[in-house]
Each structure stands twice: as C-alpha cells, then as structure tokens.
Amino acid sequence: MSASSPIISINMISKTFPGGVQALDKVSLEVSEGEFFALLGPSGCGKTTLLRILAGFETPSEGEIFIDGADMGHVPPNHRPVNMVFQSYAVFPHMTVAENVAYGLKVTRTERQQIPGMVEEALELVRLEGLGNRMPDRLSGGQRQRVALARALVKKPRVLLLDEPLSALDAKLRETMQLELVRLQNTVGITFVIVTHDQNEALSVADRIAVIDQGRLLQVAGPAELYEYPKSRFVADFIGKMNLFEGTNVGCENGVLSVLVNGLGRLEIPVTEATHADVGLAVRPEKMLLLDEHPGDAYLAFPATVDKLSYQGSETRVFLANEKDVSFEVSVRNASRDSAADPFKGRMWVAWKHADTLILSD
C-alpha cells in the first residue's frame, strides 16, 4: 500500500451537543496510512470530541467519516478497525495485566492457543515482559499506560487513537514516553492519532499536526512548517512564543509591503504575495538578536531598553520595551558557560532578518 493513501477521511464533520454547544464546525481532514498524526488545541476546542467520533463513542451531527475506505456512519465502536488508549488508561482493575491485554482477543474469538503468545509479544513490545500476573493497582502510572498501549496494539488496529495519553505523567516520564511512542509507532507501523493540548508534545512526536480552536480546523502541517510558517495569529501564538506587532497596510508595490506599526513606525518588508489587508508582523524570540549597534540593511532593528531577564538554563529570556511601550521578548541561547553572564542591560538594538518576519493576515 502506498504511504499516501488516506486511512482516515473526515469530511465536513460538525458536532453540536444537546444544549447547543458546538464542539466541531465543518472539519475536514485526511490522515495517511502509517502517519503519526496529532490533534492539537486548547482544552475544550473539540479535539477530544473528534477522536471520540473516530472511535464511535459520539455520533457527528453532520458529515461523514471513512476509515480504511469504509463509511463509519452506523458502525458501533466494537466493530471499528480502531483501538483507543484512554486518558485515564481504563485498565480494568479486576483483571491482571495479561488478562487486560488478552481481553480484546478473547471477546473477538481469537484462537485460544494463540492468545498467550500474542499477549507475551504485546507485553514485550511495551517493555512489560514478566509483569503479566500483576494486578493494575500494583503498577505505576507509566506502567499502566503501557498496559493500555499493549491492550490496544495487540488487536492490530488499522488506527490507534490516543487521548491525551501522557497528561497524567510527570514531566521527565512524559519525555521518555514521547520517544517511546515514536519508537513504538515505527516498530508496528500502525497509524497513530494523538490528541494533546501540549504543543511541545505534538511537535516532538507527530509527522503532521492539525491545530483546532473552537471547533474549527485552523491549519494542518508538519511540525517545522507549523512552527515557522503559521497561517494565523492563533496558531502563531499557540505554538511556541511569538512577538506580534499589529500594523496598518499602507500599500504593497513591487514585492514590498509597507506597514505602519504603532510605536515602530513605517516598515518595508519584501513579500512574495501581495496583500491589501491589515496585517500582523510576527517574529519568534529566538530569531531576534540583541546588539549594541544597528546591524545593517539585511535586518530590521529597533532600540529598546531591557526590562527584565528570565534565566531558564539553556536560554535566557530577555524582555525589552521601547519608549512607545512596544514590548519585545528575545530568547538568547546560553551556548557557553560564559554566555549566561552576558550583560543584558540598558539600551540595546533588537534586530532580526527581514526573512524571519512572518506576515499574518488571519
């Protein structure tokens, strides 16, 4: 099968809950076979509802869903070729680890003799070999998570759905499990769809990310594209840190956009596409430099006064403001031991390359 054939097609899905809350508004997207796909958005944005619609626990008010080419309209959860890892793990407390993993095989009439071998294999896959006889209340959170994974993967689903699977783990374990999930996905080759509100998690695990806000799909892109070329103010602000300057469009000629930004004056920015709407100019903090002198024509540069510093180990965040109260946040990497001691104080030039300026009209 080709890597680009869609395993999931979501076509104009809307969901309105009784009581009138609209969780999803005409969402359409496709997930390719073997992809690690993330649904990212703030809590309450509708991403979990979309996942539950894929699993069959919610019915869409409008639109249709195809999984592996089949219309899922009237297919109940127990007949869908997908399995889910729940946010609470939902590992059955009255069964041992092995019984939990075997459950999905037993209820679907798998050959009795094959079950123990398949369970063993699944436990090895998630590195829980030898814990088959444990009861779940004798496991750590991370181990329970692995049981939930093994239980879903042993069914060999076409798609594995993960609902905020790492949110209950502490920060260190979460990072380990992120790598683990990527390793697992590479090993089994199953399409993973993960729901998360954590942008770092989405960026680090997913091949592609769909950003959802208030039930609407804002952008679908790979991690780097999403980070470097967000298409809207919401995506720019939600993913990572962003300096945003709102401006008035005063004309676009010969590939140069003139924008009047309050407190920064009139800026001329080379653009590839002409735009006539008012725009926001956005620059990532790590793309900005702090200099003693104006660096020249390749850069946009503004004098500002250092307001405060926030030391974060690998980097230092420097907050500045100019005399018109325009604030800047610059992130400076502490590349050597000495650099942390660099004096950021007084008036400095905040500068960035023209090419690092994002123009946002949405």
Add this chain to the structure above:
Amino acid sequence: MESWRKNPRLFWLFAVPPSFWLLLFFLVPLALVWVLSFGEKVGLVDVVITWQPDNYMRALDPLYLQIFAKSFWFAGLTTAVCLVIGFAVAIAITFAPARRRPLLLMLVMLPFWTNLLIRTYALIAVFRSRGFVNAGLENLWQWANGLLALIGLGELQLLGTEFEPLQLLYNNFAVVAGLVYVHLPFMVLPLYAALDRMDRSYIEASLDLGAGQIRTFGSVVIPLAMPGIVSGVIITFVPALGSFLTPDLLGGTDSQMIANVIERQFKSANDWPFGAALSFILMYITFFAIALRALWVGKRRRGLAA
C-alpha cells in the same frame, strides 16, 4: 488515632453519650433477652432462668425449621428479584441525563417517606379481589369480550361467562411482592452508588476492544459493581429475613415467616423464653451472613495485593 490522645477531653465528650445510649438501650436489653432465652416459663407471667438450652432444642423441631427455611426462601427470592429490578433501575438512573438523576433518585426514595403500615395497606388495595389490578384486568376482559361480540363470536363465550378475579392477596405471591416493594430502594441505592462511581471509560474501553454490550455488562460492569451488589444483597436480605408486618398483612395461613412466630411467642403464646431463643437464632444467622461478606472483602483485598 493520634488525635484523640491529644484531645482526650473532647474525645470523651463525644464518645460517652452515644456509648451510654448504646449500652442502655441496645446492649442491656439484648443481654436480658439472651438470658431469657435460657429460661423456662412457669405459670402465667413468671420465668425461671434454668441455663438449659431447651428452647434452642425446641427451635430445631421440623415445624420451626420449616418456617426458617420458608423465611430464607422468601428473603432469598425477594433479594434476587430486587437485584434484577434494582440493577435495571440503577443503570437507568446512572445513564439518565445529569439533571434528571436527582428526580429519579427521589422517586426511588419517595416510599420511605410513607409509613410502612400505610404502604402495606395500599398494596392490599392494589391486590385484593376488587382491587386496582383486578379492576384493570376486568376492564380488559370486558373490552376483549366486546371485541369478540363485534366480530360475531360473542355467543361462544370464549373468555368464560363472567370475569374471574385473580387471587393476588393472602398467599406467598403477595408476601414476596410486598417484600420486593418494600426493599427495592435498599437494593437500588448501593447499586446506583457503585455504578455512578464507576469510570465510564471502562465501559468504553471494553466496547473499543471489540466486546458487545452483553459481554461488557458481564465482564466489566458486574465485576466492577460487585461491592455494590454485595452491599445491596446484604441490606436487602437481612431485613427481608426478619420481616413480620408484610407476611402478617399480605400472607395467607401458610406464608408465615419466622418473625411472625417470634411475635406470637411474645404476645398471644406468652412464651418469652422460646421467643427469645428464636430471636437469637435469627440474629446468629444474620451475623453469619455479614461475616461471610467481611471474609469475601478480606479475600478480595488480599487477592488484589498478591
């Protein structure tokens, strides 16, 4: 444990009045009855304490053993019927929309606010020969007869010449129906508490893994609701076993339960020592049932810990 040592005065302030109450109005009368059970009736009102187990031996007479057996049968049947109906009701409440749930729970508890005697008399009005059930059936009978007449079969008297009311009262059916009616809330509430506590994602996980509704109910819902089931069974079975008002008012001559016999010993038969012995036998049985539950819970704990 630490805190009561720190504030001994406060502890005694709160501990003494209820302990005193328990001692005076529960343990002392209980001890009196226990002593009485080893007595012998002499004359009309006098009892001599002989410390002989004669009364207990007398309770082993087949006549009384049969009534014990019948009481167990009624209480067991009541518990089983309550469990089946109660589970359905508890599930219906658990899955009802959140804003309807308080109303539904209220409906379950509403009968508690009415005196048991009045509720039982109300059941008599429902079940008697010219009661609501039979009146409803008679209407149906007349309606069906009318329908038969319409299609020209009226002459054949297919449904009999006149309506014969069902005998619903003063028999074993009436007793069990009455016991189920009275004890149903005791079953519904612990079941509801267990189901309501249960994380819905267990059910969803079972469906997600390919199990159907029935399999999910049997393999996930029932085992997870087991503490509620056990509590419900005990707090239904124990009072049902000791019921005396319901069999007294709704039962026939052969539907006596052990509590009716005990009552008669203390009143019309005027044999307090024998009544006391029967009471204690009933109590030992109840203790045994509760001890079994404690054992079960303990075993489960150890099982989980192993």
